[in-house]
Amino acid sequence: MMVQISLIALLVVVYVILSRFLKSSVALLGRSKSANEVRITYVSKMLNLGFTAVFVLLVCLVLGIGYGQLAIFFSSVFAVVGVALFAQWSILSNITASLIIFFGFPYRVGDWVKVVDKDDEILGQILEISSFHVIIHRLSGDVVTYPNSLILQKAVVRFANKEAAQAMSQFSVKPAEDEATAPPPM
Template sequence: MIYLNRIVTGILLQFANKNRISALRLGYVRKAVNIGFLLMGFIFTCFLFGLGYQQVFIFMSSFLAVLGIALVAQWSILSNITAGVIIFFAFPYRIGDRIKVVDKDDDISGKIVEIALFHVLIRRDDGSTVTYPNSIILQKAVIQLNGSKSTEVEAFSEDKC
């Protein structure tokens, strides 16, 4: 398991270096991968101690049922973590890029300050910071702005909203 974890970590590091992904974002994904390996190691250890498939899976299903009931109200947390992993691999924008999230209720445009496991921090031009959930930013249209405000992009988004 340890060797497999090192191989996967090496692949993640190569991917992060190739795509210029920040160390903070890489740390979040590495934690999620480590938790997965920890769970697999626990199951493997149970089998080594002679527990049968039925006993291990009854324990795991009971644990997951209790966890599911505890997190049913926190479903958005799980979706934000999943979206955070998807953003790590597929989000076309990086920290420092100026973006505009097309939202009819509010003007969310500015510079990406941080991309975390649960949210993206966007600093507006007036200095305020918007915390935008990962699951929502994947559902909305995001427009990349050039250095200064682009009136053409703003006119396009105001016409569509």
């Protein structure tokens, strides 16, 4: 019994230390990528939730709860969650894509990008990378809300500045003074 209490105390200490390390690491990485504070908090909470589940699993094993009992419990939970999320699989994929974008997306808020899409030109400046969408302000002035799961599946071109993006646009963007000096159409 004393061994179990010691192991649980050790697990709690390790959990607290690793939890703080995880939170500070995510915050440091988020700030280095110029991520929004709300987004940093969201990613930190999502990772902490998974870390807490592993901690609870380890405590259950230390307490002597059998593998069979844990397997039945977790398979039941996963079955219920799976059925609940089956109809909303796009939400789950966007949440997963959000975590991937946070850690591995090479573009930041303020970058000029073009999402290579055959149906529409999505070229503009990234305004926000949220939990479910990347919000892009297009050259034409409108705002596109592009799902995270789709932006990971498409090629994305990053431009050095607005002028380089305008040069690659399939739509001609002319300054107002050029239109005034242009010859009238025949």
